[in-house]
Amino acid sequence: MMKPPVSSQGSPSCRFLLPLLALLALGADACGAHTPEPVVTTQALPPVQPGELRAPEAFAGIADPPARSRALFLEASRVMLHARCVNCHPAGDSPHQRDDMAIHDPPVKRGPEDKGVVGLECTSCHQEKTPELARVPGAPKWHLAPKVMAWEGKSAAAICAQVKDPARNGGKSLHDIVEHSAHDKLVAWGWSPGAGRTPAPGTQERFGALVAAWVETGAACPTEAEAQEAKR
Amino acid sequence: MTTLVLRVNGTEHKLDVDPEMPLLWALRDIIGLTGTKYGCGQALCGACVVHLNGEAVRSCVTPVHRAEGGSVVTIEGLSPDGSHPLQRAWVELAVPQCGFCQAGQIMTAAALLSKKPRPSDSEIDESLAGNLCRCGTYTRIRAAVRKAAGIPT
Numbered sequence: 001m002m003k004p005p006v007s008s009q010g011s012p013s014c015r016f017l018l019p020l021l022a023l024l025a026l027g028a029d030a031c032g033a034h035t036p037e038p039v040v041t042t043q044a045l046p047p048v049q050p051g052e053l054r055a056p057e058a059f060a061g062i063a064d065p066p067a068r069s070r071a072l073f074l075e076a077s078r079v080m081l082h083a084r085c086v087n088c089h090p091a092g093d094s095p096h097q098r099d100d101m102a103i104h105d106p107p108v109k110r111g112p113e114d115k116g117v118v119g120l121e122c123t124s125c126h127q128e129k130t131p132e133l134a135r136v137p138g139a140p141k142w143h144l145a146p147k148v149m150a151w152e153g154k155s156a157a158a159i160c161a162q163v164k165d166p167a168r169n170g171g172k173s174l175h176d177i178v179e180h181s182a183h184d185k186l187v188a189w190g191w192s193p194g195a196g197r198t199p200a201p202g203t204q205e206r207f208g209a210l211v212a213a214w215v216e217t218g219a220a221c222p223t224e225a226e227a228q229e230a231k232r
Numbered sequence: 233m234t235t236l237v238l239r240v241n242g243t244e245h246k247l248d249v250d251p252e253m254p255l256l257w258a259l260r261d262i263i264g265l266t267g268t269k270y271g272c273g274q275a276l277c278g279a280c281v282v283h284l285n286g287e288a289v290r291s292c293v294t295p296v297h298r299a300e301g302g303s304v305v306t307i308e309g310l311s312p313d314g315s316h317p318l319q320r321a322w323v324e325l326a327v328p329q330c331g332f333c334q335a336g337q338i339m340t341a342a343a344l345l346s347k348k349p350r351p352s353d354s355e356i357d358e359s360l361a362g363n364l365c366r367c368g369t370y371t372r373i374r375a376a377v378r379k380a381a382g383i384p385t
Contacts, residue, residue, distance in 0.1 A: 105276075106362035107362075118344050118359055119288045119341070119360065120360075124288050125275035127293060127298065128298075131254075131293055133273070136275045
């Protein structure tokens, strides 16, 4: 039996959790009509620290599959919206770096194939792993996500729609998305960035499990209201 | 230690080295090609740029094992007698001041011109954006690249 949080004024995770559950319970049509009171139910999720991810099992108490699916995606989106991921999913032509998502220095450009420009390709500097002393982040096939896959400035709701759209996800099926999330080596760098960088929350294994559970429950996308509430 | 085979400026070398050794170390300290410079050691300044299989790479962060079986060209190998159009333009326009960055600048520009023989100014700037010149000769560098490309300066 999961222990429900006791107050929406508690830890940051609780402030995230309770309004989210209330929104999920009320459904999208109720959003914006009034501010729902936080509802503590047995569906309450366990608290989570900023550097952790809840396991898919933590969402079992949400009986309604679409609501559970939306909640699972919101949890997975905590990885997608992390600086380790957004920095190389930029909306413009320059990647970002560091936790404050500053513009990449040197001022590199994405180039025609999202791999940099002639003479200053991503792999001119980025190796297959992070060198111990030079600290330049490294992983196999270092490159930017294409502009249609930009996450910078996007909500979890918008990213969800994007991730499901083959025209904006590199032609991937939902099965491909699960595989990419769980096993891609460049994605894996987000959890072992090296050189003192803040890793993405949780682990790649758990992230992959969340995405798989999201797909298994119908791959429902959170509403904008739910996404905004989850950010608070 | 591992024995690695790489071709540098057309000559095959067998090196008994730690495969994680920076390529720059192998070039300068083992093979003895000191034209490529050590600047920042973090891929931030571009002084150490060489070509690996035709791509400009920063040799200070490139592990030497990445070059195994591949072809490396350094500033010494760009032309047999310093006659590459970029080298001639560099001299004619008196580009360098201290000269420490010029090997990296020229090697990056050579990679650009090999794939874009007549680059625009913005393409020149974007390709060379990661090559720092602490003497501030950027306008002369761009002019020399244009001259080497046969673009009126």
